[in-house]
Amino acid sequence: YEQFDGVAMGSPVGPLLANVFLCSIEEKLELEGKMPSYYRRYVDDTVTFMPSITAATEFLAELNSCHHSLKFTMELENNKLLPFVGIQLINKGTRIDTKVFIKPTNTGLLLHYQSHVDNRYKHSLLRTMLDRAYRLSSSWKYFSDECSRLQTVFSKLAYPQNLISRTISRFVSEKTSPKQVTTNYVDTQKTMRVTIPFKDQDSANLVRRQLKDLGNKINISIQPVFVSRKLNNILKYKEPKPSIVSQQRVVYEFKCGLCDASYIGYTMRHLHERCDEHKLPSSSVSKHLKHEHGLIPNDISNNFKILRKCNSKFECLIYEM
Numbered sequence: 001y002e003q004f005d006g007v008a009m010g011s012p013v014g015p016l017l018a019n020v021f022l023c024s025i026e027e028k029l030e031l032e033g034k035m036p037s038y039y040r041r042y043v044d045d046t047v048t049f050m051p052s053i054t055a056a057t058e059f060l061a062e063l064n065s066c067h068h069s070l071k072f073t074m075e076l077e078n079n080k081l082l083p084f085v086g087i088q089l090i091n092k093g094t095r096i097d098t099k100v101f102i103k104p105t106n107t108g109l110l111l112h113y114q115s116h117v118d119n120r121y122k123h124s125l126l127r128t129m130l131d132r133a134y135r136l137s138s139s140w141k142y143f144s145d146e147c148s149r150l151q152t153v154f155s156k157l158a159y160p161q162n163l164i165s166r167t168i169s170r171f172v173s174e175k176t177s178p179k180q181v182t183t184n185y186v187d188t189q190k191t192m193r194v195t196i197p198f199k200d201q202d203s204a205n206l207v208r209r210q211l212k213d214l215g216n217k218i219n220i221s222i223q224p225v226f227v228s229r230k231l232n233n234i235l236k237y238k239e240p241k242p243s244i245v246s247q248q249r250v251v252y253e254f255k256c257g258l259c260d261a262s263y264i265g266y267t268m269r270h271l272h273e274r275c276d277e278h279k280l281p282s283s284s285v286s287k288h289l290k291h292e293h294g295l296i297p298n299d300i301s302n303n304f305k306i307l308r309k310c311n312s313k314f315e316c317l318i319y320e321m
Helices: 013-031 054-062 120-135 140-156 160-178 201-218 271-276 284-293 312-321
Strands: 002-005 041-042 044-046 073-076 081-084 087-091 096-100 191-198 220-227 248-255 262-270 304-310
Touching: 013 041, 044 160, 054 073, 096 140, 096 284, 120 140, 120 160, 160 248, 191 201, 201 220, 248 271, 248 312, 262 271, 262 284, 262 312, 271 304
Parallel strands: 191 220
Antiparallel strands: 002 044, 002 073, 041 044, 081 087, 087 096, 248 262, 248 304
């Protein structure tokens, strides 16, 4: 059996566009009677059974000739093994076994146990990985091997050993115990979900108990949904202020932006206060802008430049002179 790979698209709508595009090609091949007897595709990854390598090569050439923008590649089974979308297909001659496929580049990077999220998300992750292993494994041996690997992975992520063992044992017991027949009933209780920022585990447990008690009183199931805090909500953006705002005891220069005129002065106060005073009609800076250029000074702070930061008034007078 063979696996054919198409060209992957990177945009969020890429999988949808790839599926629509490939469906049109498959319909055309189906009408022409060129589709293989077994053909399964997920987005742009396809697995098929072929009677020979020659037939697989011919079908690959047929796929590549459907459109000039398409370029399919083919991967043959190696030692009766073929990976396909997270599954390892194992050719047993009369049947095909499956197990979880782990890429050689996989680093086991999952949610760390010390992460700042509610514990039930961590417990759910462990159970989700077990359920995935159970669904993809065709035998208990493959499932047991994957459980051993998951135990090693989650141990490196600082998950408690008793939590891992207890979760695995409980999951296996649920799958091996005989299923009880339950009568169908309609749950008339309404469910309401409330989004709450996650602070810490103790607070989350307390809020969950309080909402449960409240729900029992009003006959509504209230379920909290905890979300992690974002840095951009904690660290507020601050507007940048000009450098003259916090400067005092300085010798400064005003440079007219319309001519070569300049003014040298000093101030012991904050420079932005002195800039505001230069907007007054009595200021020489204001008189220059009005008489020479016919302008009323508004925002002139960008025309000021600090020449020297001084320690005393005497030093300001000397440097100004």
